[in-house]
Amino acid sequence: MSTWITIVLVCLAASCSCASNCTYYNLLSHLKLSSSNYYLANFRPVKHWKQVTSVELYLLLFGILQVDEKLQTVTTHVWIETLWKNDFLKWKPSDFCNITQFSIPKSMLWTPDINIQEDASDSGSIQKSNYLTVFANGMLKMTARQRLTSTCTLNLYIFPFDQQNCNITFSAMNTHDQAIQLGTVRGDEYITNISEQSMVTHGEWSLMHLEVLTNVTSGEKPKISNLIYKVTIQRKPMLYVVIFIIPLCYLLVLDVASYFVGEGRGEKLSFKITVLLSISVLLLILKDMLPSTEDNLPIIANFCVGVFALVGISVLEAMLVSFLVDLDDKCGKKLTRASNKEVHPDKLEKKDPVKEKAEGLPVQIGPPSEREQLKLFLQEVRAAQQEAESVANAPRPKRFRRVADIIDIIFFIFYFCTVGIFLAVMYHTWIPSDFFT
Missing domain, CATH: 2.70.170.10 (Neurotransmitter-gated ion-channel ligand-binding domain)
Incomplete structure (x- = not known):
């Protein structure tokens, strides 16, 4: 009986010790x-x-x-x-x-x-x-x-x-x-x-x-x-492509297309200057985005500088062509005035029929006959014809305009080829091959 009591006490003690070990403190x-x-x-x-x-x-x-x-x-x-x-x-x-x-x-x-x-x-x-x-x-x-x-x-x-x-x-x-x-x-x-x-x-x-x-x-x-x-x-990169790269390309294409605008009233030159100012605004935006470094200039900066240089050269060419056209017009006006002074109708010697009759024929008193009126009319027609021929045959030089046209055509060909090569090089060295995939 005492053995069973001992076993029960041991179990109770073990259970109590086990219960006491369930705390974090122990x-x-x-x-x-x-x-x-x-x-x-x-x-x-x-x-x-x-x-x-x-x-x-x-x-x-x-x-x-x-x-x-x-x-x-x-x-x-x-x-x-x-x-x-x-x-x-x-x-x-x-x-x-x-x-x-x-x-x-x-x-x-x-x-x-x-x-x-x-x-x-x-x-x-x-x-x-x-x-x-x-x-x-x-x-x-x-x-x-x-x-x-x-x-x-x-x-x-x-x-x-x-x-x-x-x-x-x-x-x-x-x-x-x-x-x-x-x-x-x-x-x-x-x-x-x-x-x-x-x-x-x-x-x-x-x-x-x-x-x-x-x-x-x-x-x-x-x-x-x-x-x-x-x-x-x-x-x-899509946002930068939409708000920066595409506008630059579009401005460059507009500058190329401006060669089809006429030279009249300076519209072509003013349009090119507007394009150049728009590119300058984009360059200011780029300055705020990128750090100032001279060790390794980003391709986008080279692209902006290239576009700015191409449009700047185009503006200089438009100024040269406009100057040559204006010079040709000024020279033509001066020569036309000089020729008009030589054959101006006021300077032509008008023949007085009364004086002619007084010199070789006896003076007739009374109204002129129909024959004399016809002669006077023919003389006036011949004088007007001579004046028109002299004005038409007056020298009007167009050599400056021809030079301007030749410069404009040659520059457009080289400019178009340069822009195409420039965009192709930028595409292959800059845009990754998997961008459009």
Whole structure:
């Protein structure tokens, strides 16, 4: 009987102890975390100092907020998880009512000093959790989300058809690679797919690929372990094509078509100057979009300069042709006036029939006969005919107008060929082959 009583008491004691182990307090007491532990909070949690702590990072891209070409920065919204192992924080879940994890303030445990080398954001954009998640196998997880502004060397040579490669480099600030090794939890394809599914905003960019580079060290001995996330993004160029490239091409075509406008009243020259001013406005817009750099001038800047130069030369040619036409008209007017002075009807000597009769015939008193009136009429007709012939046969030089026409035709042929070659070269060197697919 006493044996059965002993067994029952033992079972009751075990059940009571099991029930008491179902609290976090008993688990923290078992792990010696119920009070301040200086060692666990300040030293790397390994049983041997030569043991390497493997820190695994998981980056998730939530959005591409802004790309600043002038400041050479990229602003993204990221989620970062950091995992590492603590050799002193392990327990059997079965001993504590299947407790597999719990949260604890970060100040109570050691955390790796990992930073992002390209980080240029302010401290207010970082939202780090004040707690760590501790798992039964000794793994610890720290989470953070951040509006990350990172520096990136942007290659704008084929803007707006550019594709940028920006690195997000994680590294330990004061710990060499013999103590901390950085790695990743997931592979490239998984991270890329999850980021595309979780992307909230793209802006004018689309995510192409996320590549993870591990086992990268930098610096002199002792070397520091780095983990690089290579983010590949591509710009959506359609808006720039519609509001910038197509208007430039259209203005260039209008300038070519202006050669079919007549030279009268200066309409052709004024039209070309209007086209040139429109291109100047587009150049001012381009100046606000791109950074000032002389190392590698973008193709779009070369395109604008080429269009501006072609239209400028066209304006100069129109001014030359207009000058030659005006010069020809002025010379023609001067020569016409000189010829009119020589054969002007007022200067022609009019014959007085009374004087003629007085010189050779006796003067007849009374009205002239019909024969004499007919002679006077014939003399006036001959004088008018001589005047008309002299004006028609007067020299009116048109050599300047002919020179202007020849210059205009030759320049139009060369200008048309140059514009065609220029647009073809721009198309093959600038626009990607898959743009229209």
